[in-house]
Amino acid sequence: MNSLTDTNKSIVRRFNKEVIEQGNIQSFQELMDDHFINHSAPSGSDNGPNGMIYTFNHILRPAMPDLQVTIYEQIAEGDLVTTRKNISGTHTGELMGIKATGQRISIDVIDIVKVKNGKFVEHWGINTLPTVLAQLKK
Template sequence: MSATPALKVVERILHEGFAGGDVTVVDELCSPDLIEHQFGLEGTGEAAIAKIKKGITEVHRGMPDLTFTIQGWAERDDIVWVLAEGAATNTGPFFGPPTGKRVRFTVIDVARVRDGRIVEHWGVPDRFAIMTRMGRLGAPSDGRPSAAL
């Protein structure tokens, strides 16, 4: 199945925004009335857009070589679900000082896209995987606080 216009919008936010560090893509691809549900970015309109731009800046500063690979996606009506794998080296501040460690993690994004713009978004980056692989959380067997729930 070939990429749809809605999938291309989400891919651009991931690749150009979070991986590439380009915050201007947010203004182009997100509705001014955006409803954002992702933990840490929650909000609506200008406030949500400002949080997303700040998030892009922080992620790119901490992991400037970040890449995403789309593992799968589905679409129904105006909603697209995307499963992506992120990979990066933590060379800048991100949840603490740089560790130099390579991390791989999963991201699930659900976006309602209308007229080529995201109007509503839910995102679930696997922060436990990121934090554990950066050495900020313990593995389930090493006695430190674990990422397992």
């Protein structure tokens, strides 16, 4: 790594693989600032670190135990890293009130993460989870 932006991109890749894909709590604690803010958290939900790990380890992973993260592109400038990725897996557990269907789920995501001192401090994102949920309900 020869620059801060390369280092920050590596931190975001590590978070995606170790935290989102593998559910590694130790990595989460190493990479997440105590004052982290998720600007994309649903209204009324926890927008701090606990809300973020809850989403991965209590909503997505139980619904898709074979969850995989595929990173397509990353662009970094200063302390911001934008990642276009896909979260996929087989719907073998309940997902937000929808019983397992056995179908393959594919959620497209674009995230912007602010990284300071090697930790996530802010997050903004959009994803296709609402569309996926609507399709599973049919």
